[in-house]
Amino acid sequence: MSNKTNKSVCAKLSLFSISAAMVAVMAQSAHAVDVDGQAVFSGLILDSCTVNVLNPGLLGVATDQAKLSSEEIGGAPAAAAIVTNSNNSSVQVLPPLAFETAPVGSDVNTVFTTKYNLSGSTTADEPDGNNLTPLGLGASAMVVNAAAEKTEGTYNGGQYSFVTTVRCVTP
Amino acid sequence: MIKRFSRSMAVLGSALATLSPACAQTVSPMEKIHTSFTDKYVVQITIRNPYANGQLSEIEIYSEDWRPVRGAVLSHKSAYLGGGENLQVTALVPFHPGRKTRYVYICHAITPKSGGRGAAYRGEVCGKYSAIQLS
Incomplete structure (x- = not known):
């Protein structure tokens, strides 16, 4: 070669x-x-709902003394602030079953009712407080009205009070 | 309408001034699914008093149709919590006989002290806790 x-x-x-x-x-x-390496990040946000009752409201008396209501003259609605961090919660206002303070016989023939409206992250006007309203994420202001009404008879003079429940629930 | 809206916003503004949304939670978690190998399951939640002052907390457990749960046990039915304080609550919940799933509501209620007359309102937060029985 x-x-x-x-x-x-x-x-x-x-x-x-x-x-x-x-x-x-x-x-x-x-x-x-x-060949890629992977770094995994994980986190958890727990659902939360807070109900803050701001003021209790007042009951006014109807002229015929058959109704005690926050919408009557001398009455005032209650206010609550509700804060959620998700849209998984709903709110309702439960009427009481009986007076907490009242003259004897006041519970007889009495019907308790509630209504509420919401503004802020949730907007609603609910005439029946038992109905659930889905809440949006964030803060909502709630105005609550409540009443006790006799189907028969009238209310006597004396001190009256009842407890209404503002409930935030995951339905 | 504008007046009503402004009033609502003023209420909301003052509420937010006293409440920290990032930390304020009265029941945590709000929902959870559990599994159990026995005829009962355990639920653990954390309740919090969101008010600035000490308040009496009441804890209740309800069935799917909002009735008392027979046989359920709560570590605390009531507690006095200082402003902003937390408390861990444990519940032992029985399954319905013959059924492998159920859910209950555990509610935390505070009736804040008020100097007002007439109606009083209490705030209540209820979480939903379900379970599956494995066997």
Whole structure:
């Protein structure tokens, strides 16, 4: 084999070796790029609902003394602030079953009712407080009215009070 | 309408001034699904007094139709919590005989002290806690 041929063969072999090495390196690099590490971040936000009764309200008396209501003259509605961090909660206002303070016989033939309206992240006007209203995320202001009404007879003079429940619930 | 809206916003503004929404929660978590290998399951919740002053907290557990749960046990039925204080409450709830699933409501109520006459209002927050019996 002549020197010229040898040199040509050697050059080709070298070129081949270099190419093979490069391919090997690239393959290894490509393999390394495919292996990705993963750092996982996780967190949890717990659903919450807060009911803050701001003022209790007052009962006024109807002229016929058959009704005690926050909507009568001398009465005033109650106010509550409700704050949620999700839209999974609902709110309702439950009327009482009986007076907490009242003259004897006041509970007889008495029907208790509530109504409420909401503003802020939730807007609603609910004439029946037993009905649930879905709450939006954030703060809502609630105005509550309540009444006790005789289906028969009238209320005697004396001190009256009852407890109405503003309930936030996951239905 | 505008007056009513302004009044509502004023109420909301003053409420937010005294209440920190990020931290204020009266029942946590509000909902959870449990599993149990026995005929009862355990629920743990954290209640909080969101008011600035100490208040009496009342804890009740109700069935799906809002009746008392027969056989359920609560670690606390009432507690006096200082302003902003938390309390962990544990409930042991039995499954209905012959049924593998149930849910209950655990409610935390505070009747804030007030100097007003006439109607009084209490705030109540109820979470829903369900369970599956594995066997």
